[in-house]
Amino acid sequence: MGFSRVVKAQMTRWVKSEFFRPQNLIWNFVLPLTWGLQFYFLYIPFQFGEISLQFIKVSNAQINLVGYTLSGQVCWMLFVNASIFGGAFFLRERWGGTLEVLFLSPASRMGIITGTALAGASNFLWFIAGLVIAVVLLNVQLNIVSWVAVVVSLFVSFLVLIALGMFFETFFIASRLGGMWATAIQEPMQFLSGLIFPIQYLPKVLQVLAITIPFTYVLLIVRGTLLGSLTLESIVWELSILIFMMFCLIGLCLVFLKCVEKHIKRHANLTMF
Numbered sequence: 001m002g003f004s005r006v007v008k009a010q011m012t013r014w015v016k017s018e019f020f021r022p023q024n025l026i027w028n029f030v031l032p033l034t035w036g037l038q039f040y041f042l043y044i045p046f047q048f049g050e051i052s053l054q055f056i057k058v059s060n061a062q063i064n065l066v067g068y069t070l071s072g073q074v075c076w077m078l079f080v081n082a083s084i085f086g087g088a089f090f091l092r093e094r095w096g097g098t099l100e101v102l103f104l105s106p107a108s109r110m111g112i113i114t115g116t117a118l119a120g121a122s123n124f125l126w127f128i129a130g131l132v133i134a135v136v137l138l139n140v141q142l143n144i145v146s147w148v149a150v151v152v153s154l155f156v157s158f159l160v161l162i163a164l165g166m167f168f169e170t171f172f173i174a175s176r177l178g179g180m181w182a183t184a185i186q187e188p189m190q191f192l193s194g195l196i197f198p199i200q201y202l203p204k205v206l207q208v209l210a211i212t213i214p215f216t217y218v219l220l221i222v223r224g225t226l227l228g229s230l231t232l233e234s235i236v237w238e239l240s241i242l243i244f245m246m247f248c249l250i251g252l253c254l255v256f257l258k259c260v261e262k263h264i265k266r267h268a269n270l271t272m273f
Helices: 003-018 022-046 065-096 099-104 109-122 124-138 147-172 178-184 186-193 204-210 214-227 233-267
Strands: 050-053 061-064
Touching: 003 065, 003 109, 050 065, 050 214, 061 065, 061 214, 065 099, 065 109, 065 124, 065 147, 065 178, 065 186, 065 214, 099 109, 099 233, 109 124, 109 147, 109 233, 147 178, 147 214, 147 233, 178 186, 186 204, 186 214, 214 233
Parallel strands: none
Antiparallel strands: 050 061
């Protein structure tokens, strides 16, 4: 089966079976708001009204604290849905005994990964509903000077987070410990990417690690264009880095999928580690 047909089939199957699950409603509608409030109240004892972000070509951008925490949750929940939920889907396939059959079929391997990531990302629509309520209740003020920059930053961020989700999914399909790996990557990602606090406050050694994480740049450009009045010219370097990282992630997916396929054909199972 071709790539597009497999993507459509995977999305249709998982959206129909998962979109209305109570677990997805809690993860996307309730938890993001409580997490955002938790991060917000971490700053209250220090009486911060604004957070300063540092960019490659812009010295800093002043971001409203409430907007800072909520915008971080927007990016984080899209990543969670595209990667961790995708990992959960594959784990359910493994329990049902259908994962090996799926990957031994002539279906496009990349189509399976892409369709699963997009199906997981569809749950993000629940979070959008909760986000609108939070924005209204908390009276979040946007600071936009270029809608073109906003649209481009959101579009590129979506593609990169889907690619990042696909990258992690290629590992989840090959391990019985996919759930454990999915949980283990969350804390380091949150800490190093600037989700909770800006990366310029990290020790220098950890800053080097932070700038290698695509999620770091996603947070910068989304926050900068929505809340920091940045233009497209102001984030061109961050966008270029993200696009480069996206192609690298897709290339790594293809390489690892070939390794997985060879293992499946040789041993007829997906347990590599």
